[in-house]
Amino acid sequence: MQCPYYDAERCTSCTWMGRPYGDQLAAKQDLCVDLLAAHRDLVWLDPVASPEEGFRNKAKMVVGGTVDAPTLGILDAAGVGVDLQGCGLYPASLSVTFPVLTAFVTLARLEPYDVPARRGELKHLLLTESPDGDLMLRFVLRSQEAVARIRKHLPWLRAQLPRLVVASVNLLPEHKAVLEGEREILLTPEETLRMRVNGLDLHLRPQSFFQTNTDVAAALYRQAAAWVDDAAPASVWDLYCGVGGFALHVADGARDVVGVETSAEAVASATLTARDAGLTRTTFRADDATAFALGASPADVPDLVVVNPPRRGIGPDLAGWLERSGVGTVVYSSCNARSLARDLAAMPSLRPVRGRVLDMFPQTTHYEVVTLLTRDEHA
Template identity: 65%
Template structure:
C-alpha cells in the first residue's frame, strides 16, 4: 500500500507502510509461532488476511485547525492539527463522510479544541460505518456549549449522510484521553453491525472490532471450534457487545456473557432479544468468575492488551473447565497467561491480521485441559 501522508513524513502511525503485504503477514505468523514455541504440536490454521487498505470501519479523528478550516486527523508535536481525511485505511464510504463532517464543523461554528492554548470545544470526531452503510457519528466536546448548534444542523447533515446514530460525548479535562464517561444521544439508538447471520447492536460507547471482514472471520472460527466441541454451557468473558456469545448461541445451549461496560451489556441484551438461553451480566470478568462455584463446558476470553491476569488465569487453572478459547490482541500477554495455566495446552491456533500496515495482530487459540501440572 502506498500512502502520500507516510511518504511526506506527516503521519507515521502505520509503521509497516511500504512493506509488501505478504511479507507483513509472514513476519506476524513467525512471531506468533516463536512466542508459542514452548507448547509444541499446535495445529496452525492458515493466516486470515485482510484487504491491505479500506478496511477500517471506524475513524477516530483529532479535530484541529479553525472553525473556518478544521483539520481531521492527528496532531503534530506542537499540538497543531494535521489533516488526514484521505487516509487509505478507512472504508471508502467512511472516508467520503469526513469532508461533510468537516463542513458541519464550520456550519455549526464549533471551535476545534486547541491543545497549546487549551481553548475551543471539539476534540475528536469518532465515526463508525455499519456493513449496510449506516453511520454512527460521535462529537467529543469539552462542554455542552456547542450542542444546540450541532442539533440545529442535524437535518442538513442527514440529507448528506446515512445517519443512524449521532451523539455528543463530554471530555472536559485537558489530557490525552479519547472520550469521557458522559454521553448524550442526539439521534437514534444503536448501529446494527451484521456479521454473518448475527445482528450486533452497537451503542455509542460500545466496542466493535474495527476490521469488519476479519472480525466476522474471528467469530466464524470460534463458532466452528465450539460446534465441534458441542458444549452445553458457555461463558463469554470480556464479551463486549456480545459478539462471541451470540455467535455461539444454539438451542439447548446456555450462553452467558460478562462485560464491565454497562453500555456494551445493554447492546448485547438488545441483540439477544428472543434468545431464551442467552444472558449477559454487567460486571468485572475476573471478580465475577472468582465468585462462581462451578464453571461451564467452554470459556471464551477476549481480554484487552493486558491479558486476563494472574487471578483469572488461576481461577481457570483450578476450575476443571475442559476447554478455553483465548482471543488475544497481544500475544506476549497471552503467553504469560498460558504459563499461569499449566493444565491447559493450546492445540489449535490462527493468526488474524486485524491491523495491516502495523506490527499488531490478533491470534485465537483453542486450549484443552490435559491434567498435567
C-alpha cells in the same frame, strides 16, 4: 500499499507502510509461533489476511485547525492539526463523508480544541460505518456549550448524510490524552447501529467497542464458533464479551451462554441482540470478568470459557481460576501474544492445541491471535 502522508512524514502511525503485505502477514505469524513455541502440541492454521487498504469501519479523527478551516486527522508534535481525509485505510464510503463533516464544523461554529492553548470545544469526531452502510457519528466536546448548535443544524447534516442513523455528543471536559469521556448525550431517536456480521445483527451503542476490521472480525467469530461447536459444550461463558460477538455466535437453543463485560453500554447492546435473535438462553451482565469467575460456585462452572481480554491479558487471578476450575475447554482471543504466552504459562493443565493469526490491522505490527485450549488431566 503506498501512502503520501507516510512518504511525506506527515503521519507515521502505520509503521509497516510500504512493506510487502505478504511479508507483514508472515512476520506476524512468525512472532506468534515463536512466542508460543514452548507448546509443542500447538498446530497453527493458515493466517487470515485482510485487504491492505480500505478496511477500517471507523474513523477516529482529532479535530484541529480553525472553525473556518478545520482539519480531521491527528495532531503533530506541536499540537497542530494534520489533515488526513485522504487516508487510504478508510473505504471510499467513509472518505466521502469527511468534507461534509468539515462543512458541518463550520456551519455549527464548532471551535476545534486547541491542545497547547487549552481552549476550544470540539476534540474528536468518531464515525463508525456498519456493513450495510449506515453511520454513527459522535462529537467529543469539552462542554455542553455547543450542543444546542449541533441540534439546530443536525437536520442539515442528516440531509447531506442520509445514511446517518445515530448521532451523539460525548463530553470530555478533562485536558488529557484520551479519546472520550464518560457522559453521552444522544441526539437521535435511534440509539444503536446494527453491525451485520455472519448474518447476525450486533447492536452497537455509542460507547460500545467493536473491532475495527469487520471482515476479519467475522472470520474470528466463525473460527471460535467452529471450535466451540466441535467441543459441544452445554454451557459457555464469554468473559470480556464486549457487545457479545463471541457469545452470540456460539449461542443456540440447547446451550446456556453467559457474557460478562464491565461496560454497561456494551451489555445493553448485547442484550438487545440476544432478544432480537430470540436467544432466550443467552444472557449478559455488567461485571468484572475476574470477579465474576472468582465469585462463582462450583455448580456454576461452565463446560467452556471464551476470553477476549485487553492487551494486558487475563492476569494471574483469572488464569489461576481457569487452571483449577475444571473447565474443559478455553478459547482465548488475544491482541498481544506476549501476554497470551504469560497467561498460558500460568495454566499448564490447559493445553493449546490450535492457533490462528488474524490480521486485524494491516500496515502495523498489530494482530489478533486465537487459540484453542483443552484440559490435560495428566498435567
